[in-house]
Amino acid sequence: MWLLGSLFTLGINQTLLIALLPQIAKLFGIDPQGHELGIIALALNVNLISYWIGSGIWGKYIQKLSLTSSYIIASIGYIGCHILFISALFHFEQPLLWLASLSRLGLGLFSSAFMPIGQTYLAHKQPPELNKLSQLSGMATLGRLIGPAFVFIPFALPNILLLTIVPILISLLLVNILAKNSIKYEGEPIKSSASSSPSWSLAKRHYLTLLTAIFTTLLVAIYQLMLIPYLSKLGLNDQKISQYLASIMVCISVIMAINQLWLIPKCMAYPTFMWHSIIWPLFATAALLAFTPYNLIALLALSVTFTIALSNLPAWYSKQLLLVDNHSAHTSKLSGLLAQAHSSGHLIGTGCASLILYLQLNIEYLLITGIISLLICAVMLRRKHGSTAENINRNPI
Numbered sequence: 001m002w003l004l005g006s007l008f009t010l011g012i013n014q015t016l017l018i019a020l021l022p023q024i025a026k027l028f029g030i031d032p033q034g035h036e037l038g039i040i041a042l043a044l045n046v047n048l049i050s051y052w053i054g055s056g057i058w059g060k061y062i063q064k065l066s067l068t069s070s071y072i073i074a075s076i077g078y079i080g081c082h083i084l085f086i087s088a089l090f091h092f093e094q095p096l097l098w099l100a101s102l103s104r105l106g107l108g109l110f111s112s113a114f115m116p117i118g119q120t121y122l123a124h125k126q127p128p129e130l131n132k133l134s135q136l137s138g139m140a141t142l143g144r145l146i147g148p149a150f151v152f153i154p155f156a157l158p159n160i161l162l163l164t165i166v167p168i169l170i171s172l173l174l175v176n177i178l179a180k181n182s183i184k185y186e187g188e189p190i191k192s193s194a195s196s197s198p199s200w201s202l203a204k205r206h207y208l209t210l211l212t213a214i215f216t217t218l219l220v221a222i223y224q225l226m227l228i229p230y231l232s233k234l235g236l237n238d239q240k241i242s243q244y245l246a247s248i249m250v251c252i253s254v255i256m257a258i259n260q261l262w263l264i265p266k267c268m269a270y271p272t273f274m275w276h277s278i279i280w281p282l283f284a285t286a287a288l289l290a291f292t293p294y295n296l297i298a299l300l301a302l303s304v305t306f307t308i309a310l311s312n313l314p315a316w317y318s319k320q321l322l323l324v325d326n327h328s329a330h331t332s333k334l335s336g337l338l339a340q341a342h343s344s345g346h347l348i349g350t351g352c353a354s355l356i357l358y359l360q361l362n363i364e365y366l367l368i369t370g371i372i373s374l375l376i377c378a379v380m381l382r383r384k385h386g387s388t389a390e391n392i393n394r395n396p397i
Contacts, residue, residue: 004139005171006114011143019148027095043101047108052343054112059336075172077110116335123331131268134315138260145253208381213341215374221349226363233294256311281309286371
């Protein structure tokens with residue numbers, strides 16, 4: 001697809017920035033082992049806030065601008081903000097944290113367009129290709145997998161950061177060729193109030209889907225912050241923890257990439273199978289957390305089941321949402337609401353997990369509670385829309 005380069009770049013920068021955080025901290029004269037590292041991390045993660053805001057904005061205006069115009073604007077904005085970020089770090093007498101943070105704010109705003117554009121594009125192809133929704137997340141996951149490897153490229157740090165925008169730059173340069181005669185949806189005039197439901201009305205109508213999306217990314221955030229305390233309880237030293245953590249993250253990324261890029265698009269044609277591939281791995285994850293002692297095998301097992309369930313979930317509820325509410329004027333708004341829900345879940349999960357760790361409570365209990373909440377939302381959602389979506393899937397209009 002013509003916009004996969006942007007999602008690939010987005011994924012690369014997400015994990016590469018984490019890997020480069022100690023080096024970036026040194027640029028500001030901050031000890032990577034000190035508590036001030038949190039200030040740098042906070043300043044560089046303001047994009048989460050602007051991503052949430054931008055998702056709603058893009059969801060409203062994609063249909064007015066057209067898909068290609070929206071993509072070009074978002075891509076140019078993303079590239080510009082990324083170059084500004086590099087400049088803030090290296091092209092002044094001293095690194096400017098406020099400018100780096102401002103550029104990250106812009107990155108979040110522009111990058112929030114890519115997923116709604118992709119979902120709208122797939123929903124409005126003739127025929128619709130909703131079974132390929134997982135490939136959007138899969139390409140970002142592939143970027144996250146490859147991102148840390150950029151650290152080992154024998155280039156200076158500014159050049160490494162510049163190299164990450166090559167995929168999105170290629171997509172931008174070739175968009176008119178790759179998208180030619182393939183985009184049927186270029187925005188439709190709003191003719192009546194029925195076709196222009198405000199976002200809050202759509203959110204109220206599809207609150208179960210949005211809650212499911214929130215809990216999905218909330219669990220991801222909690223799981224990520226659970227790993228280090230869990231490994232610490234195994235009696236490992238800092239070096240071993242880092243090695244095991246990196247290995248687990250690589251394995252998870254590989255599983256997600258394979259699942260989202262190749263397996264899910266084929267399995268989406270079988271709704272019952274998809275449902276069982278979500279519900280039982282979630283039960284297994286909760287059981288492993290609740291009933292097994294701390295050991296590496298249990299952690300690996302629950303990581304695999306957790307990854308399978310949560311890589312299947314977004315494709316399942318996204319397709320269901322776009323099948324149940326298939327009004328062309330709603331697609332981009334719904335995609336924007338989903339992106340906002342995902343961002344909200346990540347923020348809430350990070351906040352809750354950080355508080356639990358600060359209070360020195362057991363974070364595994366928080367993860368189990370989140371899994372139970374997600375199961376309840378998913379079951380309610382399937383009861384409400386599952387049969388309708390499956391009938392539409394079997395008998396497309």
